[in-house]
Structures are given as C-alpha cells and as structure tokens.
Amino acid sequence: MARTKEFDPDAALQSALELFWRRGYEATSMADLVAHLGIGRASIYATFGNKHELYLKALDRYAETRDPTLVEELSGSGSALAGVRSVVRRFAAEAASEPHRASGCFVTNTASELGPHDPAAARRVERSWEQIETLLHSALVRARNAGELPADRDPRALARLLLVLLQGFRVVGKVPAGPERIRDAAEEALKLLD
Template sequence: MARTKEFDPDAALQSALELFWRRGYEATSMADLVEHLGIGRASIYATFGNKHELYLKALDRYNETRDPGLLHELSQPGPALPAVRTVVRRFATEAGSSERVKGCFVTNTAAELGAHDPAATRRVEASWSHLETLLHSALIRARAQGELPADRDPLTLARMLLVLMQGLRVVGKASDDPGRVRDAAEQALRLLD
C-alpha cells in the first residue's frame, strides 16, 4: 500500500520558491530546504526531484503566478500608451520599494544562472518574451491609434522597455535611491512621445 503524503506539495513548492527567491540557488542547500519546508530530504526528492529540479519548478510557479493582470492591463480597449506608461512606472515603483531586496525571481535567475544553466535560461527567456510580446502588442495598437508617432518601431521600443524594466529591477535591488530608477523610467518613457 502506497503511503499518503504527509505534506501539501503545493504549499511546499511555494515555500521553496520563497526561500530560493530570498537566498538564490547557490546559497540554498538541501539542508536549508529540508529545514525551511519542514519535510524530509527523501520526500523532497520523491516529490520534486533534486535541488535543481525543485528550483526550476519554483521558477515555473513564479512565472505562472507573477503579475497575472499584466495581460489584462496592456490589452484593454482604448488608448494603449497610458497602460504602457503605468506598467513601466509600476516596475520602477516596485524596484524602489522595501521589497526590492528580493528583486524579481526571473531577473535574479538570469543574473545567477543565465550564463551556465540552459534550463533556467529557457525559462527566463520565456518570461521576457511574454513581457516583450505584451508590450509590443500594446505599442502596435498605440501606433495604429495615432498615439505613437508613425516612425517609431513598436518592436524596438518593446525591447528597449523590457531591458529597461529588467535593469530597473537590478539597480533597484541594490540602490537606496528610489529616484534613480524612477528618473530612468521617466526618461525612457519620453521616447514614446
């Protein structure tokens, strides 16, 4: 007879996500995970696989649950540029907030593992591609509606905004000056005028 799990795998995955997000991949040991999740090493392996597999599952969870309203926000009928500006400003505000110490789990993963972990890099790229596509679509609408000058390339602008937004997260994580990220965001948004 198979034993039933004595823990909630969903809650354990969320707890692992929070630990990895706060400490990073390399600084989190299996012993840390055992202690933080409150479940045995064998149960972690049986349910999630090794530490790397658990990390990737946590990153998948983050990507699935992070900012679910972004699509809705950027695809509303009516003027598109105000929504784009709102999203960029929100990223700047979040980057300059007290939560900035954790940063963005995707951005943290890119910085820590991106150069040598193809599985993590694929997930980072998927997240960035999703955001870029949302921005690109909104900027195409903005140009079609006459909000964005006809000589502006929506794809290039979307890519610039994606890089800016990720950079805001990196700088905001280490800077004590929220004006730094706010000013950078406002300067970039002038390119949409």
C-alpha cells in the same frame, strides 16, 4: 498500497520558491530546504527531484503566478499607450520600494545567477521575457495604429528597449541608492513614446 503524502506538495513548492527567491540557488542547500519546508530529504527528492529540479519547478510556479495585472494593463480596452506608461511607472515604483529591494524579481535573479551557465534556467528566463516583450509589442502596435504613438516609431524595438529597462529597474532597485535613478530613467524612457 501507496502511502499518502503527509504534506501538501503545492504548499511545499511555494515555500521552496520563497526560500530560493530570498536566498538564491547557490546559497540554498538541501539542508536549508529540509528545514524550511519541514519535510524530509527523501520526500523532497521523491516529490520534486533534486535541488535543481525543485528550483526549476519553483521558477515555473513563479512565472505562472506573477504579475496578473500585466496582461490587463497592456491588453485592456482603454488607451494602449496609457497602459504601457502605467506598466513602466509601476515597475519603477515597485523596484524602488523597500519591500521589493531585498528580493527583487525571481526571474531577473535567476538570469543573473544561473543564466550564463544553466541552459534550463536560461530558457525559462527567456520565455518569461518573451512574454513581456510580446505584450509590450502588441500594446505599442495598437498605440501606433490608434495614432497615440508616432508612425515612425518601431514597436518591436521599443518593446525590447522597455523590456531591458524594466529588468534594469529590478537590478538597480536592489541597491538602496537606486530610487531616484530608477524614477529618472523611467520618465526619460517614457519621452521616447511621445
């Protein structure tokens, strides 16, 4: 007869996500995970696999649950260009705010820490960025078709520029001296949409 788990795997995964997000992959040991999750090492391995597998599952969870308003902002029935502007300004405001400074974005943090040498993590980062780029591209195509964006603007190139800008906000926002830099960059980038 199989034993029932004495912990909630979903809650444990969320707790691991929060710890990895706050500390990073390398700075989080299995002992840290055992202490933070309040479950034994054997239970972690049996449920999630090794530390790397748990990290990837936490990253997948983050990607599934993060920023539900992004789709609404970029796919809504109103002005597509207004939606793009709203997203850029929201990302800038979030990156410049105190609560976001310490943790940043889990995907961006993963890109910096693991992306150069961990293909599985890099694939997840790329998948996340592709989703954002696709949403931006679709909104910019709609904006151009509606006459909100000049006809000579390339929606794909603009979507890529905005993706890089949004990720840059998240990196620069981790330093206390960044808020003015972020706000200025956001407003200058938005002029490209005029």
